[in-house]
Amino acid sequence: MRGTDTAISIEQMTVAGESLKVLRGGNGPKVLVLHDEWGIAGDEILWQLLSKEFEIIAPIAPGFEDTAASSRTSTVRDLALLYNALLVQLSEDPMTVIGVSFGAWVAIEMAVMNKTKITNLVLLGPLGLRFGSPEQRNIADLFALSEPQLVESLYANPDIARMVTSESLREDVVTWARNREASAVYGWEPYFHTPGLQCWTEQLTIPVAIIHGGEDRFVMDGYFERYAESFPISSRIEIARSGHFPHLDAPQQTFEALKPLLS
Amino acid sequence: MQPWYFSECGYEDLPDASEYESVRVTIPNSYCDPHVVADLYDRYIEEWIAAEAAGFGLMANEHHQTGVNLNPSVSIVSALLARATTTARILVLGHQLAYRRDPIRVAEEMAVVDVLSRGRLEVGFVRGVPSDVAPANAQPQGTLKRLWEAHDLILRAWTSHDGPFNWESEHYHYRQVNIWPRPFQSPHPPIWMTTSSTYNAPEIARYRYVCATFLSGYSLAGKVFHAYREAAHEAGWDPAPDRLAYAGMGFVAETDEEARAGAERMMWFSRNTRTAPQFSRVPGYMTTDEYATMVQGGSRREGQGQRDGGVQGLIDNGILFCGAPDTVVQQVEQHYERTGGYGHLIILGQYGKSQHAETMRSIELFGKEVLPKLGGLGLQFAD
Numbered sequence: 001m002r003g004t005d006t007a008i009s010i011e012q013m014t015v016a017g018e019s020l021k022v023l024r025g026g027n028g029p030k031v032l033v034l035h036d037e038w039g040i041a042g043d044e045i046l047w048q049l050l051s052k053e054f055e056i057i058a059p060i061a062p063g064f065e066d067t068a069a070s071s072r073t074s075t076v077r078d079l080a081l082l083y084n085a086l087l088v089q090l091s092e093d094p095m096t097v098i099g100v101s102f103g104a105w106v107a108i109e110m111a112v113m114n115k116t117k118i119t120n121l122v123l124l125g126p127l128g129l130r131f132g133s134p135e136q137r138n139i140a141d142l143f144a145l146s147e148p149q150l151v152e153s154l155y156a157n158p159d160i161a162r163m164v165t166s167e168s169l170r171e172d173v174v175t176w177a178r179n180r181e182a183s184a185v186y187g188w189e190p191y192f193h194t195p196g197l198q199c200w201t202e203q204l205t206i207p208v209a210i211i212h213g214g215e216d217r218f219v220m221d222g223y224f225e226r227y228a229e230s231f232p233i234s235s236r237i238e239i240a241r242s243g244h245f246p247h248l249d250a251p252q253q254t255f256e257a258l259k260p261l262l263s
Numbered sequence: 264m265q266p267w268y269f270s271e272c273g274y275e276d277l278p279d280a281s282e283y284e285s286v287r288v289t290i291p292n293s294y295c296d297p298h299v300v301a302d303l304y305d306r307y308i309e310e311w312i313a314a315e316a317a318g319f320g321l322m323a324n325e326h327h328q329t330g331v332n333l334n335p336s337v338s339i340v341s342a343l344l345a346r347a348t349t350t351a352r353i354l355v356l357g358h359q360l361a362y363r364r365d366p367i368r369v370a371e372e373m374a375v376v377d378v379l380s381r382g383r384l385e386v387g388f389v390r391g392v393p394s395d396v397a398p399a400n401a402q403p404q405g406t407l408k409r410l411w412e413a414h415d416l417i418l419r420a421w422t423s424h425d426g427p428f429n430w431e432s433e434h435y436h437y438r439q440v441n442i443w444p445r446p447f448q449s450p451h452p453p454i455w456m457t458t459s460s461t462y463n464a465p466e467i468a469r470y471r472y473v474c475a476t477f478l479s480g481y482s483l484a485g486k487v488f489h490a491y492r493e494a495a496h497e498a499g500w501d502p503a504p505d506r507l508a509y510a511g512m513g514f515v516a517e518t519d520e521e522a523r524a525g526a527e528r529m530m531w532f533s534r535n536t537r538t539a540p541q542f543s544r545v546p547g548y549m550t551t552d553e554y555a556t557m558v559q560g561g562s563r564r565e566g567q568g569q570r571d572g573g574v575q576g577l578i579d580n581g582i583l584f585c586g587a588p589d590t591v592v593q594q595v596e597q598h599y600e601r602t603g604g605y606g607h608l609i610i611l612g613q614y615g616k617s618q619h620a621e622t623m624r625s626i627e628l629f630g631k632e633v634l635p636k637l638g639g640l641g642l643q644f645a646d
Contacts (some may be wrong), residue, residue: 069404144288144397146541177555178548181404188402 006085008047008056016085021067023058026051030095031262032087033058034103035140036125036245039065039179039185046247049255050098054262059086061106065175076128076186076194080109087117096262100124102187105194108208111216112200120207122261124254125216125244129201130193131226139192140218143184155238156215156243201230208234209261213242213249264641267354267609268314268626269322269510272307272340273532274300274330275616281549284528285539286532287329300333305487306619308347314612315351317630318573320385322354322609327398331532331534338372353380356455356475356609361406362399366413366435370420374446382447386473387455387475388414393545394538403547409434411466416440421451437491461486465494468502473607475508481581484509484526485602492603492644504641505606509598512583516621519586525625526574526585531615552604582608588632595637602646608637 008025012259023040025047031054040060047056061079062070073082073134083106094117099107105128107121131154140153168169201208208231212224228236237257242249247258274295283290311321323340326332334340341355353376358369377384390406391399412432419428420442427441446452452584455473458464467474468491488507489616495502516522544557577583582602584594594606610629613622 143545144541146539173555173559174551177546177551177558181551181554184402184546185404188404189400241586 008051008143013084013086013089015089018062018070019068020082020086021060021065021130022040023047023060024056026053026055028054029262030055030057030091030093032083032095032097034083034097034099034106035060035064036100036185037102037127037179037192039182041179042245042248045251046098046100046255048158049251050245050262051099053259055163057086057090057163059083059184061186063185063234064179066178069182069185076106076109076184079106079186080113084114084117085112087114094119096120096122098122098258098262099101100247102126102183102192106129108201109194109196111204111206111208112197115205118206120209120261122209122211122258124211124246125213125218126210126224126227127187127192127219128161129197129227129230130190130195131223132220136220138220141191142187153217153231154244156201156213156249157242160176160245160248178199198230202232204231204233206233209213210236211246211254211257212236212238213244213246214238214240215249216244218244218263264637265352265607266319266629266637267322267508267510267607268311268317268319268629269324269356269609269611270307270310270613271324271331271532271611272303272333273614274303274333275531277330277532278536280535285542286331286536287326287538288397288542289328289539290330295330303333307501310341310622310626312319312347312632313626315348317626318634319610319626319629320352320354321348322356324356325359325396326392328431329394332534337419338369338376341376341384342372344378345376345383348362348380348383350383352383352385353371354361354385354455354609356457357389357397359391359395360388360413360417362391362395362401363413364554365422366416367437367440367472369413371442373417373452374421374444375444377447377452380446381563382448382452383447384446385455385458385473386452388417389457393548394542396545396548398544403545406548407463419430419556421446449487451513458487459483462491463489464498467491468494468506469498471495471500471502471506473506473508475510475607475609477510477609478512478582478611479509481598481601482599484581488603488605503606503643504604504644507609508609509602509607510604510611511581511598511608512577512614513583513612513625514585514617515588515591515625515633516582517587517628520588521592522586522625523574525617525621526577526583528616528618529614530574530577531613588628588636591629591633592636595633597638597639600645602645604640606641608641624645 008023011022013020013022051251060067062073097107104123104126108128111118210228228234239246239250247254303614325334325337337355344353373386390410396403427439430437456467457475464487473489476484514522514525581598584591
C-alpha cells in the first residue's frame with residue numbers, strides 16, 4: 001500500500017458471478033470498508049489505523065480504480081446486492097460495515113436488505129439520503145464545481161485536499177479520471193441518494209453511528225442531524241476542524257471516535 | 264454542391280467575461296433582455312429568409328442555458344422556418360438525442376415540421392455537446408448507446424403505419440407507439456449525423472447517412488471523410504459526395520479587408536466569452552484517456568488548436584472562408600481539393616457581433632457571386 005507499512009493483499013474474487021477486486025489486510029475481527037466517490041486514495045490512512053486491530057476487507061466498486069465498469073453493476077442498489085453476496089461468501093459471522101461518503105450510501109442500501117450479516121454501521125460523512133424541498137441542495141454538485149470550489153467544500157485542511165486531489169492528479173491522472181467517471185455512473189441521478197430510502201432506514205434494528213466533520217461544507221447545514229434521525233438506533237459524533245472526510249482532516253480523532261464502535 | 268446557411272442566433276450584448284463564471288450553463292439570465300431577444304429573433308429569421316433567396320438551404324441547431332445560442336428547441340425554430348419560407352430545404356442539426364428523455368416527442372415534432380414544410384425537412388441526430396449535459400442533467404455515460412437506441416426507436420415510429428407497436432429497450436420504454444401525423448416524406452426525412460472523429464464515421468457510413476463535420480479544418484475533415492468512404496467501401500457501397508458535409512464559418516464582403524473586419528466581429532464570442540472547464544470536460548462523455556488529457560489542460564479533439572489563431576489562422580486552417588467573393592470561391596475550392604470533396608457546404612454566416620446589415624450583404628454576395636461558381640463542386644470527389 002502506497003505510503004504506509006500495512007501489508008494489503010489484492011484478491012480478484014468472483015461474487016455472484018461478478019468479478020470483484022477486494023483489498024484485504026490486518027488482523028482481528030473483520031470489518032468491511034467501503035470507499036468514497038473519489039476511489040481509494042483517501043482510505044489509506046483509515047486502513048493503516050484500522051489494520052492494527054482489525055482485518056479490513058475493502059471491495060472496489062466496479063468501474064473505480066483500475067477495474068472495468070460493469071453493465072450489471074451500475075447502480076448503488078446493484079452494488080449493495082453484490083456486497084451482501086460478498087458478506088455471505090466471506091464469513092458466517094456478521095460484521096461491522098464502515099462506509100465513507102458514497103460508500104456510506106452503499107452501506108445503508110446493504111443494511112436495509114440484509115438482516116443477518118451486518119452487526120452495525122459506521123458512516124463517515126455519509127451520503128445517500130435527501131431531505132427538504134426540491135430547491136434545497138443537500139449535497140454540493142460535484143460535477144459543476146471548479147477544482148478550487150471543490151477543495152473549499154470538501155476539506156478543512158487544504159494540505160489534505162492537495163493529497164487527495166492535486167497529488168493524485170500528478171501521480172495517476174487516468175485512475176483519477178476513471179474514478180470521476182465511476183462516481184458519475186453511480187451518483188449522477190438521483191444525485192447521490194435513493195428517493196424513499198428513509199422508509200426502510202426507519203425500520204433498521206442495528207446501531208448506526210455517524211461520524212462527520214464540524215466544517216463539512218459539502219453537505220447542507222443540519223444534514224447529518226437529519227440523517228441520524230432517519231435511523232431508530234443512531235448516534236452522531238462531530239469531529240472538530242474537519243471537513244467532509246474526517247479521517248483525512250483529523251485521522252487520530254476520527255480513529256478514536258471510530259474504534260469503540262467496532263469493538 | 265448543396266449550400267446551407269447556419270445561424271447560431273447568439274445574444275450579442277453579453278457582459279464582460281469577468282462578470283460571470285461560464286457563458287454556458289451558469290450565466291444568469293438577468294443579463295438577458297427579452298425585448299432584445301425578440302428583436303434578435305426577428306433579425307435572425309429575416310437573415311434565414313434572405314439566405315433562402317440567395318440559394319441556401321437553411322440549417323438550425325439548439326443549445327441550452329447560454330447566451331451563445333438562443334434556440335433551446337430546434338423543433339420550434341425549424342417549425343417557424345417551415346412557415347416563414349417556401350422552397351428552401353430545412354436542416355435540423357440537430358436533435359441532441361442522447362440527452363432527450365422522450366425520443367417519441369422528437370419523432371412527433373419532426374413529423375409535424377416535415378408536414379408543415381411539405382417535405383422540405385432533413386433531420387440530424389447528434390449526441391450533444393458536453394456543456395449541454397448539465398442543462399439536461401443527462402447521464403454522461405453511455406451517450407452513444409442512447410443516441411443509437413433513440414435513433415432506432417424514432418425510425419421505427421416514423422415508418423410504422425399499422426397502429427401501435429411495443430418498444431421496451433434498455434433506456435426507452437413505450438407500449439403504445441403510434442405517432443400522428445406521420446412524416447410527409449416517405450419513408451422518412453433524410454437523416455444526418457455529425458462527428459469530429461474518425462471512429463464514429465464508419466457507423467454513420469453503415470447507415471448511409473449524411474456525415475457532417477464542423478469547423479474541423481483541412482486535416483481532420485479530410486480524415487473523417489476518408490474514414491467514412493473507406494467504411495462504405497468495406498460495406499460494399501460507393502458513396503457519392505452528397506453523403507458528406509463540411510461546416511465552416513463564412514463571411515463575404517466587397518473587399519478582402521472588409522470581410523476580415525466582419526470576420527473579426529464574428530469571432531467575438533470565441534475570444535470574449537468563457538466556459539468553465541467543469542462544463543466542457545464531463546466525466547464519461549469522452550474516453551477516459553481523453554478526459555484525463557483534458558484534466559491536464561490538453562485538448563481531446565484533434566485539431567482543436569487550429570481554432571485558436573486569429574482570422575488569418577482560421578483561414579489558413581480551412582475553418583473560415585472569408586474575403587471578397589473570388590477569394591472565398593478560391594478558398595472553398597482549395598478546401599474541397601485538400602479534403603477530398605463533399606456534397607454539402609454549411610456556412611456559419613452569423614456569429615458573435617456580426618451586424619445585421621453586413622450579414623445580409625454577405626448572404627447576398629454568397630448568393631450572387633460565390634454559390635454560382637461552386638456549381639462544379641459536389642458532383643464528384645476531388646480525389
